[in-house]
Amino acid sequence: MKKVLVAGFMLVSAFAMSQDMDVTKGDFSFLKDQKEINVEFTYNNLKLMKDNLTDEQYVSERVADLNKKGTGTGDNWKKKWYASRDLLFETKFLELVNVVLTKEKKNVTFQEDLKSAKYTLIVDAVWIYPGYNVVMAKHGAKVSTVLRFVETANPNNVVLEIKSDEAPGDVFGGSFSNEDRIGEGYAKTGKSLAKMLIKKKGV
Template sequence: MKKIVFALLFVSSIMTAQDMDVVKGDFGFLKDQKEINVEFDYSKLTLLKEKLTEAQYVANRTKELNDKTKNTGDIWKKKWDSSKELIWNPKFLELMNVVFVKDSKDVNFQEGLATAKYTLIVEVLWIYPGWDAGIMKQPAKVTTQLKFVETSNKSNVVLEISSENAPGDQWGNNFSNETRIGEGFAKTAKSLAKLILKKAY
């Protein structure tokens, strides 16, 4: 029985493994930077295996919940609409900076740093919200394209990294799709920060 459980956990870890690859550029420009501006771009976001647009996903989910219990879909939509600013973006920024602080590196990733020489554009391409049914659960997955550009000339991409299927999960139960997705953003940031530490310093 223990072997079966271990095998299932091993397969699950493979299925949710994050894949982070350098598409172009190198990390040398980052070493002497004290601040990096960050922008989040959700314009290309799709969701679920069907690759629904965000508008399609929200409409379907809102209707599904409202059909079960009146008004719950509308309440959920408000939570979803606020998740980017209240959960996902802050989770990404928090974990980026925590990793650098722990390694005693003097660099800050933050939104609104217009004077920073470089900007990290986080293009959010795909999200799988996952699910939690108590005994069984499936972590969220977040796929992004991470582009470091010159702030004054954003068409100049100096480093581009592809991050696929960053898993979002927590110990215990988590019945909120939005917070599970937030953990996927945290995992993306943690992996990116560690890659920068390895390659730039």
């Protein structure tokens, strides 16, 4: 009976942490024979938490809360929050999408600043839930993005758009860092995108 309960709990947990990736526009045919894809990350449409706070609201509230606990703590966190985009979120995404493609011997690379690439992937962050890890409970992060493939020379021409909802982000053994958990959500997004591209035989 105990084994059944454990298995049921694991099934419910896996379902709760599932990720949906749906094509909302275009198809994968443009990827044929492409060797490199330029990548850009944007946070212009980002909302956070269950209250759908803007980035400015989220940062302002968290800075104020942390500064109450220790002078300057919130200001230091703010620097870390914005630095994490480049050093953690984006790095994790690129690392995982390329690792999966390389393992499957797919000859295409996703990389920033590839201005000569015919196509660009815009990773548009639309919603992030950082999760939490306190003494008695923890919850992984969730990262929702719109993955938009466009012509590099004509960004208004969207050739493929994928909606990625609530990619789960957690660190094995847990992490007290919101940024670490969000980074894992970006890693999961990159991994899932690569698997979708392989499955659809676009690469």
